[in-house]
Amino acid sequence: MRRTATTSGLLLAFALGTVACSSDGGRQLNRGSGSEGSGGSGGTGTKDGGDANGTVGETLGLAQVRGRCESSKTGPRLLRRLTRGELQATIEDAFPELSGSWQGVKLSPDQASRLGLTNDAAVLTVAFQTAKQLLETAEDVAALVASDGVLESVLPCAGAGDGACADEFIGQYGSRLFRRPFTEEEAARYRGLFDSSAT
Amino acid sequence: MKAVGLGLSVPLAYQMSRLAVAAPEGRPTRLLIYFLPHGVPVEHFDVPEGTMDFGASGVGVLSPLEPFKQHVTICRGVTMNDMADNHAAISALLTGFQGGEGVDSIDYTIAKALGTTAHVLGTQPYRAGGAPDHDSQLVKHGSWVTPITNPADAAEELFQSLAPGSDPAPAEPTVSEADFRNEALALTEGELEQMQQALSGLTAEQNKLQLHLEAIRELKAQSEGSGSLVTTCDVRPSMPAAEAMVGKDPFAHANFADVHNGHLQVAANALVCGTARVATIHTMYANAQITMDFPGGPGYAKNHHDPLSHSADDAGRTEFAEVQKWFYQQVADHLLATLDQPDPADPGHTVLDNTVVFMCSEVSDGQLHNSQMKEIWLNGVPRWSYPPFLLIGGGGGYLKTNQVAHTEVMHTDILATLAAAMGVPIQTIGGQNVSVPSELQA
Numbered sequence: 324m325r326r327t328a329t330t331s332g333l334l335l336a337f338a339l340g341t342v343a344c345s346s347d348g349g350r351q352l353n354r355g356s357g358s359e360g361s362g363g364s365g366g367t368g369t370k371d372g373g374d375a376n377g378t379v380g381e382t383l384g385l386a387q388v389r390g391r392c393e394s395s396k397t398g399p400r401l402l403r404r405l406t407r408g409e410l411q412a413t414i415e416d417a418f419p420e421l422s423g424s425w426q427g428v429k430l431s432p433d434q435a436s437r438l439g440l441t442n443d444a445a446v447l448t449v450a451f452q453t454a455k456q457l458l459e460t461a462e463d464v465a466a467l468v469a470s471d472g473v474l475e476s477v478l479p480c481a482g483a484g485d486g487a488c489a490d491e492f493i494g495q496y497g498s499r500l501f502r503r504p505f506t507e508e509e510a511a512r513y514r515g516l517f518d519s520s521a522t
Numbered sequence: 523m524k525a526v527g528l529g530l531s532v533p534l535a536y537q538m539s540r541l542a543v544a545a546p547e548g549r550p551t552r553l554l555i556y557f558l559p560h561g562v563p564v565e566h567f568d569v570p571e572g573t574m575d576f577g578a579s580g581v582g583v584l585s586p587l588e589p590f591k592q593h594v595t596i597c598r599g600v601t602m603n604d605m606a607d608n609h610a611a612i613s614a615l616l617t618g619f620q621g622g623e624g625v626d627s628i629d630y631t632i633a634k635a636l637g638t639t640a641h642v643l644g645t646q647p648y649r650a651g652g653a654p655d656h657d658s659q660l661v662k663h664g665s666w667v668t669p670i671t672n673p674a675d676a677a678e679e680l681f682q683s684l685a686p687g688s689d690p691a692p693a694e695p696t697v698s699e700a701d702f703r704n705e706a707l708a709l710t711e712g713e714l715e716q717m718q719q720a721l722s723g724l725t726a727e728q729n730k731l732q733l734h735l736e737a738i739r740e741l742k743a744q745s746e747g748s749g750s751l752v753t754t755c756d757v758r759p760s761m762p763a764a765e766a767m768v769g770k771d772p773f774a775h776a777n778f779a780d781v782h783n784g785h786l787q788v789a790a791n792a793l794v795c796g797t798a799r800v801a802t803i804h805t806m807y808a809n810a811q812i813t814m815d816f817p818g819g820p821g822y823a824k825n826h827h828d829p830l831s832h833s834a835d836d837a838g839r840t841e842f843a844e845v846q847k848w849f850y851q852q853v854a855d856h857l858l859a860t861l862d863q864p865d866p867a868d869p870g871h872t873v874l875d876n877t878v879v880f881m882c883s884e885v886s887d888g889q890l891h892n893s894q895m896k897e898i899w900l901n902g903v904p905r906w907s908y909p910p911f912l913l914i915g916g917g918g919g920y921l922k923t924n925q926v927a928h929t930e931v932m933h934t935d936i937l938a939t940l941a942a943a944m945g946v947p948i949q950t951i952g953g954q955n956v957s958v959p960s961e962l963q964a
Contacts, residue, residue, distance in 0.1 A: 432648075
C-alpha cells in the first residue's frame, strides 16, 4: 500500500504542478497585441482583466488592416492556464488506461471574457475555486492510476517501489503532463518528493 | 522574487490576523446571501410608513416572510456604490465596485477572516449551455466563482463529513494521505514561486501567479482551518428537493424548482448542522431569460428578465411581483423555516437568531434599471424606489430586527454590516471607508 500511496502522491504533485498553470518558459509567444487588437485567433490582451481583442464595433478599411498587420508586434509573454478541455485532453492522453473509469475533470466551465471567448488568458486564472477543483481532479486521477490493475499497466516496476522506478515514472510522464520538455531540475524536485514520501 | 511573493502576502496575513482578533467569543454566527435578479416593483414590495405590514402593498411580495417578521429588517434607501447601475451592478453587489476590480466579494472576505469556506450554490446562475460571463459575475474569490449548479452536488460539498441517512460516515483521510497532499501542495507552491522569476516586468502576469500562489497557500491552510463550527448532526438531514436532483440536469427547465429549493434546503441544513458557516445562493443572473412556468413554479410562461422584469404597465408589474413573491415564499419555506429552530450549538437561541440572511438584487426597479434610491412615478404618484435589500436574522445578537431601517447609505455599508455581524468588522472595502449604519445595530 505504501508504494501505491507514494505513487499516488507523486502523481498528485505532477497534476497540481503541471496542469494548473504554466508559463511559456521564457519563449516569446506571437499572440495578439491587446491594445492594438491585431491578434490572430486566441489573441489575448495583457492588461488586467482585459478583453483586448480590438475595439468592439470598430470597422477598419483594408488599408487600415494592412497597416496594422505591418505594424504588429510580438506580444509580451503570457501565463496561460489550460482550459477545461485542454486539461481533460492532457490527462486522457497521458493516461489512456483510465478510459471508461475516469469521470473527467472537476473544473467548472471556463469563464467567458466580455467578448464571449472561453480561452482568454486574462480570465482563466487560478484562484481558490479553481485550485480546489484542480486538487480534486488530481486526487481522482492519482487514485485511479494507483489502483490495482491500472498501476501495473502504467508502471510495471511499481511493485519494487524504489527510486529507480520513481525516476522511470518521472521521466516517462513528466513531459507528457507538463506538455513540454522536463528539466533535470524539475525531475530532481519530483524525485525529492518521492524520497520524502517514501521515508 | 520569492520575497516579492512573501511581501505581497504579509499585508493580507496582517489584515486577517487583525480581523480574527476582532471576532467576538460565543455566539456561533452564520451568513447566507441570497441573490435574486431584476429587482422588484416597489409598489408591491414596500410597506406603509410606520408599519411592518407585509401584505399591505399590492400582491405583497414580502407577505411570505410574515411568520419571520420579528427577524426582518428592510433596508430602505440604499444606493449601489461606485455608481454601479443596471445589469452591470451584479458584479458590484457583493464586491462593492463595478467589475469587482481588485476586490473580493464580502462572503469570501468574511470566510477567510473566520478561517472557513465560503460556499457558492447557484440555480441556473449562467446561461444554459453557455459559459459563465459578466452577467453572472456575483461572487469573487480571487476570481469570479462558478457556483455549484446541482443541489445534489452541493449536498456532497457541504455535507462531505456526513454520510446520507444512517450510513456510516466516510473514513477520514489517513495521516499519510494528508501528508502527501500537503507535500504536493508545498511542491506546487515552490514551483510557482520559482516561476515568478520568469515573469519579471510583467505585472499582470505576476498578479495572476500571485493569485495562484495564494490559492495554493489557502488550500494548505484550510486543512488547519479553525473557523468552522462544530458539526452537530450525526447524519445528513433529509433534503428532498436536493435528493430528487441526483443524476439530473440542473439546467433543465423542468428541474428549476427542485434545483432552487434544493439549494435552499442544503444551505439551511448545513448552517444548522454547522457543516457550513458562510454560503451564497446565486439565483439566475442579470438578463436571465428563463420562463417562469416550470413545474411547481409561479406559473407564468414569460421570461424573468424580459418581458416580466421590464413590465411598465400595471398588469405586467403585478405578474412580475407575483413571480418574485414565489421566490420569497421558497426562501421562507425551505430556508427560514429550517433556520427557525433551536441552535444545536447554542440551545438558548435559534439558528436564525445566530444567522444573518442577506436577500439582495442588483437593481431596484426591473423596468427602470436603477440601482440607486430614486423617485419614480407610478400612475401619477411619486414613490421611492431602492434596491430590495433585506437583513433577516439576528446575526448573533448584533442586528436590530423587526424594523424598516432608513439606511440612505452606499451598499458597501450593508456589506460592512454583514462582516460586523459575523464578528469580523472591517473599516474599508476597496480602499473606501465603510461603517455600519447605527439603525441596523441592536
